[in-house]
Amino acid sequence: MSIFNYQYEGYQVAIDLDVDDKGRWTWSFLINGKHYAESSAPLRNNRAVFRDAKLHAERAVDLLPPVV
Structure with missing residues (x-):
């Protein structure tokens, strides 16, 4: 298991x-500590799974209200 933390648009991801x-990889993510999503199909390597997770996480943040 690997966990990557970063800020995106003022939210903690x-x-x-x-x-x-x-050897099948899956992902899940939290935004400000709240569970949002997880992968439904395993991917073959950690680079692909990280890119997929980051894309989904940032799309979810983009739907949230802006942080002021």
């Missing part, structure tokens, strides 16, 4: 990457 015993 935490992406969790996990690999199973067959």
Whole structure:
């Protein structure tokens, strides 16, 4: 399991990457500590899974109200 934390548009994003015993990667993410989504299909490598998770997380943040 790997966790990546960063700020995007004023929100704290935490992406969790996990690999199973067959080498399949999945992801989930939190925005400001609230669970938002997780992958529904495993991916083959950590770069692909991180890009997929980051894209979904940032799209979710873009739908939230701006941080003032």
